[in-house]
Every structure is written in structure tokens, then in C-alpha cells.
Amino acid sequence: MTKTPDTPAPCAGMGDVHHSHPEEPMEQLSRRARVAVPELVVTCECDQSPREPCSGSHQPDEESICSDSGLSGSPASSLALRKLSNSSSTGLSPASSFEECEEDLMGYSDYNQSPGEPLTADLWKKSKNMVNWSPTPVAVKKRSPWVQVVGHAGNFQMGSDGRLLKKFCECEQQCFLQLMSDSLHPFVPGYYGVTQRDEQDYNLMDDLLADFDSPCIMDCKMGSRTYLEEELEKARECPQPRRDMYLKMIAVDPNAPTADERARQAVLKTRYMQWRETLSSTATLGFRIEGIKKSDGTCNTNFKRTKYKDEVIQTLEDFVDSNMLILRSYQQRLKELRGVLEKSDFFKAHEVVGSSLLFVHDLTGKAGIWMIDFGKTVPLPPPLTLDHRSPWVEGNREDGYLWGLDNFIDILTNILPEK
Ligand SMILES: Nc1ncnc2c1ncn2[C@@H]1O[C@H](COP(=O)(O)OP(=O)(O)OP(=O)(O)O)[C@@H](O)[C@H]1O
Ligand SMILES: O=P(O)(O)O[C@@H]1[C@H](O)[C@H](O)[C@@H](OP(=O)(O)O)[C@H](OP(=O)(O)O)[C@H]1O
Numbered sequence: 001m002t003k004t005p006d007t008p009a010p011c012a013g014m015g016d017v018h019h020s021h022p023e024e025p026m027e028q029l030s031r032r033a034r035v036a037v038p039e040l041v042v043t044c045e046c047d048q049s050p051r052e053p054c055s056g057s058h059q060p061d062e063e064s065i066c067s068d069s070g071l072s073g074s075p076a077s078s079l080a081l082r083k084l085s086n087s088s089s090t091g092l093s094p095a096s097s098f099e100e101c102e103e104d105l106m107g108y109s110d111y112n113q114s115p116g117e118p119l120t121a122d123l124w125k126k127s128k129n130m131v132n133w134s135p136t137p138v139a140v141k142k143r144s145p146w147v148q149v150v151g152h153a154g155n156f157q158m159g160s161d162g163r164l165l166k167k168f169c170e171c172e173q174q175c176f177l178q179l180m181s182d183s184l185h186p187f188v189p190g191y192y193g194v195t196q197r198d199e200q201d202y203n204l205m206d207d208l209l210a211d212f213d214s215p216c217i218m219d220c221k222m223g224s225r226t227y228l229e230e231e232l233e234k235a236r237e238c239p240q241p242r243r244d245m246y247l248k249m250i251a252v253d254p255n256a257p258t259a260d261e262r263a264r265q266a267v268l269k270t271r272y273m274q275w276r277e278t279l280s281s282t283a284t285l286g287f288r289i290e291g292i293k294k295s296d297g298t299c300n301t302n303f304k305r306t307k308y309k310d311e312v313i314q315t316l317e318d319f320v321d322s323n324m325l326i327l328r329s330y331q332q333r334l335k336e337l338r339g340v341l342e343k344s345d346f347f348k349a350h351e352v353v354g355s356s357l358l359f360v361h362d363l364t365g366k367a368g369i370w371m372i373d374f375g376k377t378v379p380l381p382p383p384l385t386l387d388h389r390s391p392w393v394e395g396n397r398e399d400g401y402l403w404g405l406d407n408f409i410d411i412l413t414n415i416l417p418e419k
Pocket of ligand 2: 226269273354375376
């Protein structure tokens with residue numbers, strides 16, 4: 001179980017999911033998997049300098065909030081890629097102890113933008129040089145404590161008035177700016193520019209939990225591939241075997257490492273990510289459940305082996321406590337999202353990797369789904385576009401996002417009684 005040492009209990013991986021399937025034979029797996037797993041060939045010495053964008057980016061001591069191995073981190077050479085800082089590794093979930101405070105906003109502007117209105121790319125261009133602008137004080141809304149289900153610890157802080165601060169990542173910022181004026185706008189948190197706290201830059205966005213009462217939350221990582229093509233290239237040019245990932249691997253399956261990996265006691269990140277993909281439903285269904293937090297405060301991130309449709313169905317039914325009305329709302333929202341994704345200019349022109357759908361509902365019956373985490377969503381070189389359904393072959397940059405969404409919708413349709 002990975003937790004920051006000072007993270008309080010509610011998100012502490014309880015309630016294991018039972019997996020009744022035996023391991024699937026390898027040859028059957030590779031027939032079903034739509035991802036051709038490329039080999040990694042070492043070609044030259046490493047350039048240790050940090051590079052954009054924000055992939056593979058975390059401090060060895062910055063651990064996932066609720067992941068279940070207790071081990072996480074990156075090699076020192078990839079530290080700067082997501083512009084993380086050592087200075088602010090506040091304990092996270094739940095965030096009820098965070099002070100409500102105002103931010104020093106760098107992203108707001110008075111160019112015809114009302115306070116509270118999300119920022120668009122144009123407004124950002126005009127306002128990016130403004131610093132320490134104080135917004136007009138607004139009434140602070142009382143809300144449930146924010147909870148982080150999965151992801152890197154130390155990445156988030158609570159802001160004021162239903163907003164959330166996520167450690168600055170330029171790649172994510174660029175996505176948010178474009179998304180604010182894309183048709184996908186209603187399916188992503190509102191973005192409000194860059195803010196600083198304790199000399200650390202943060203992207204400021206809507207807290208999607210703010211309007212819910214004791215919400216149930218599920219994080220699903222979308223797509224059939226969880227690392228960027230450029231991560232694969234880097235791993236070939238500059239292999240950096242990771243002991244933390246080796247340890248996470250053997251914690252789940254002591255037989256998973258190859259003899260060579262065992263000798264080194266380390267694995268490459270891309271190899272670890274590929275292994276995670278085939279162990280879970282990423283490779284076979286194009287999405288995987290990462291974590292669930294229920295309204296009673298229990299949080300389960302033990303889904304690394306949740307792979308088969310019936311396991312996913314069981315998990316979804318448990319997530320909604322068999323409430324078919326909530327499932328129907330989710331199905332409807334996913335269908336709407338699919339319709340918008342199929343037309344979105346932003347989506348066409350980006351490789352969307354490692355991004356999640358955040359499902360949120362509460363006892364009042366309110367339910368919503370939003371796209372989050374654009375740290376590894378990168379623009380394609382024009383005129384290349386993706387259909388997000390074709391199988392990935394290295395070089396085509398397909399991410400399987402819509403294929404995963406199709407499968408998710410089909411699964412919900414199978415669970416739901418016909419109208
Ligand atoms: N806008 C938001 N509103 C509410 N909760 C959020 C929001 N964004 C993220 N979260 C919470 O934080 C968790 C992690 O988010 P995110 O994936 O963006 O972080 P990350 O550290 O980049 O993750 P990863 O390890 O996948 O790179 C989510 O599972 C969710 O619980
Ligand atoms: O879920 P797990 O098994 O704990 O593995 C982590 C997960 O795949 C994250 O998505 C990934 O971050 P990115 O998506 O940002 O690459 C992180 O890499 P990292 O340790 O290099 O941050 C992995 O350790």
C-alpha cells in the first residue's frame with residue numbers, strides 16, 4: 001500500500017477485490033491484447049538533462065496516495081520533467097485540514113473576464129505576465145473535504161472557493177488552455193491559470209467534488225497504452241532501470257521479472273508500464289480501474305489485477321451499491337462524452353496517454369464524469385491526427401482512448417436492464 005507516511009487513513013487501500021480468474025495463458029493474452037509491445041534496445045549513453053513534456057516525472061520519495069505497494073518514485077534524472085518541487089509535499093487525503101486561502105494568481109486577468117470564469121488560451125496570452133493579482137474576495141462555500149483517490153502524493157493542495165491546485169506541469173497547462181475553448185470544455189475541470197504557493201507553481205482548476213455531498217469517486221485510466229511513444233524512445237536511448245518499479249512488480253507477482261531484471265533488481269519504466277497494462281484491463285479493454293473511494297471513507301486501490309469484464313462489472317456494481325439509476329446516468333454521460341470526443345479538434349490532434357475519467361456520485365443521486373490528468377497528453381505533429389480506436393503500432397501514436405470508451409459503454413449497457 002503506497003501512502004505518504006503522514007497521510008491519514010481514509011484512503012488506505014481497504015476492502016480487497018477478489019479475483020477468481022486464474023492467470024490467462026500468455027499466447028491467449030497476446031491475441032487479445034491490441035497493443036504490440038515493442039522491445040527495448042539500448043543504443044547509447046544517457047543525456048541526463050531534463051526535458052519536456054511532463055512524462056515520467058516524480059521524486060523517489062513522492063509516493064502515490066492510495067496505491068498498494070508502498071513503493072514509488074523516479075530516477076533522479078527524470079525529476080524535472082513535471083516541474084515538481086521538494087519544498088511542498090503536504091500530506092493529502094483527505095484535505096480537510098487545509099486552510100481555505102486566496103491564491104496569488106498569475107493566470108487571472110481583467111480582460112473582459114469575470115472572476116470565477118475559466119481561462120481561455122487568448123486570455124492566458126494577454127495575462128501571463130501579471131503576477132500577484134488578488135481576486136475580488138468572494139464568499140467561501142462550505143464543502144466536503146477534498147479527497148485524492150490515486151496519483152502522486154504531494155501534487156495537490158486545496159484552494160479556495162471550490163478550486164484545487166495541482167503542481168505545475170507545462171504540458172497540462174497547455175492542454176487546459178486549449179480545452180477551455182474546445183467542445184470538450186464541459187467534460188474537464190474549469191481552468192484558472194497558474195498560482196503560486198510557497199514558491200511552487202500550481203495549475204488552478206475546479207475541484208470536481210465541490211458540489212457533491214460525501215461523494216463516491218472512481219478513477220479510471222483510459223486508453224490501451226499508458227506511456228508515451230517518446231518515453232519508449234527515451235528508454236531505448238537512455239535506459240534507466242528502476243528499483244522502485246522492480247519492487248512494486250515483485251510485490252504483485254514475484255515471478256514477473258526476467259532473469260536479467262532479477263539480477264539487476266530493477267526494471268525499465270516502460271517495461272513496468274507494459275506489465276501493468278497486460279496484468280490489468282488496459283491491454284484488453286482499453287481502460288482500467290485505478291481506485292475507488294466510497295462515501296463511507298473507504299478507499300480501494302487494489303485493482304492492479306482487475307482485468308476481466310466480469311471483474312470490472314462486479315467492481316462497478318459495488319461502486320454504485322447496485323444503484324442502476326446512477327449507472328444509467330454514468331452510461332448517458334459517457335455516451336455524451338463519446339459524441340463530443342468524436343468531434344473535438346483538441347482530441348483529434350493529441351495523443352492522450354495516462355489520462356483518467358473521474359466518476360463522482362453521491363447519495364442524492366447526482367452523478368458526473370470528467371476527464372482529468374493531462375500530464376501526458378501531447379500535441380501531434382500536424383497534419384497527423386488520431387482516430388483513438390485503431391490498434392497501436394509504434395509510430396502511429398494511437399492511444400486506444402475511444403476503443404476503451406466504447407468497451408466501457410458496452411459493459412454498462414450489458415449491466416443495465418433494457419428500458
Ligand atoms: N479537478 C479535480 N477535482 C477533484 N479531484 C481531482 C481533480 N483532479 C484530480 N483529482 C483527484 O486526484 C487524483 C489524481 O489526479 P491526477 O491523475 O491528475 O494526478 P497525478 O498525480 O497526475 O496522477 P498520475 O499518477 O496518474 O500521474 C484523482 O484520482 C482524483 O481523486
Ligand atoms: O500505478 P503504479 O503501479 O504505482 O505506477 C505508477 C503509474 O503508472 C503512474 O501513472 C506513473 O506516472 P506517470 O503516468 O506520470 O508516468 C508512475 O510513474 P513514475 O513513478 O515515474 O511517476 C508509476 O509509478
